[in-house]
Amino acid sequence: MSDQSRPYRTAAVIPAAGRGVRLGPGAPKALRALGGTPMLVHAVRAMAASRHVSLVVVVAPPDGAPEVRNLLDEHALPERTEFLVVPGGDTRQESVKLGLDALPADVSAVLVHDAARPLVPVDTVDAVVEAVRDGAPAVVPALPLADTVKEVEPGAPGEPEPVLSTPVRSRLRAVQTPQGFDRDTLVRAHERFAVGGEGATDDAGLVEQLGAPVVVVPGHEEAFKVTRPLDLVLAEAVLARRRANDGF
Ligand SMILES: Nc1ccn([C@@H]2O[C@H](COP(=O)(O)OP(=O)(O)OP(=O)(O)O)[C@@H](O)[C@H]2O)c(=O)n1
Numbered sequence: 001m002s003d004q005s006r007p008y009r010t011a012a013v014i015p016a017a018g019r020g021v022r023l024g025p026g027a028p029k030a031l032r033a034l035g036g037t038p039m040l041v042h043a044v045r046a047m048a049a050s051r052h053v054s055l056v057v058v059v060a061p062p063d064g065a066p067e068v069r070n071l072l073d074e075h076a077l078p079e080r081t082e083f084l085v086v087p088g089g090d091t092r093q094e095s096v097k098l099g100l101d102a103l104p105a106d107v108s109a110v111l112v113h114d115a116a117r118p119l120v121p122v123d124t125v126d127a128v129v130e131a132v133r134d135g136a137p138a139v140v141p142a143l144p145l146a147d148t149v150k151e152v153e154p155g156a157p158g159e160p161e162p163v164l165s166t167p168v169r170s171r172l173r174a175v176q177t178p179q180g181f182d183r184d185t186l187v188r189a190h191e192r193f194a195v196g197g198e199g200a201t202d203d204a205g206l207v208e209q210l211g212a213p214v215v216v217v218p219g220h221e222e223a224f225k226v227t228r229p230l231d232l233v234l235a236e237a238v239l240a241r242r243r244a245n246d247g248f
């Protein structure tokens, strides 16, 4: 739980060090354009749009920190927000850990947000921060599923895979980011699993393995992750609709 003696400051860590293999050949995914602006800049603006967030730590591709720093300097970002850039690691988990290591001592709450979710609305960001400030050590935004999900025995690509079970769909949620945490809880989770741990595909998964409670708040359809080429088509369409609605 949070240390009440510390002032309450919320920072966002944005892992942006991935290659974007599933998106196809090109620049690292976070640096690819969406509506003419790098996806990372959209993600940074989405975090800085929250009045709660006063620091954004961008975790850049390992050899791309100077380029990312220049990128942030070139784009208009809120002046009240501080920005740090650090080099990332080989996995998302390592990159998040490197971002956490860069946080100053006065940060009490941390959001971890994929650069690959450039269009998350500020209301979703605020809902996550507020749940953490209300005392939840770990908060994830998530949506119910539209598809039925099967657990299978994974086989060779293209080969039929035996179905093992069908989880009850109404109990499942598709988890998004930003995920919000009490800083000490998240740091403990990452330290425990940094070396030889089981790992997890999201930060809340590490906190669950610590035994700490994680709660879900409503996510948003526009907080989807740009993973494959079709996601980029959808992201361009969402952005174009927003720009048309805003009249620019
Ligand atoms: N070594 C890594 C790998 C991923 N990420 C970041 O974690 C987020 C979620 O990862 P994902 O969408 O899987 O991105 P990539 O790893 O780039 O995609 P792919 O798996 O297709 O290569 C992205 O913002 C990505 O930049 C990171 O910071 N460091």
Ligand SMILES: C[C@](O)(CO)[C@H](O)COP(=O)(O)O
Binding pocket: 092, 114, 174, 175, 176, 177, 201, 202, 203, 225
């Ligand atoms: C953190 C995450 O976005 C939650 O859905 C997801 O687990 C990241 O997975 P990826 O394979 O690293 O994109």
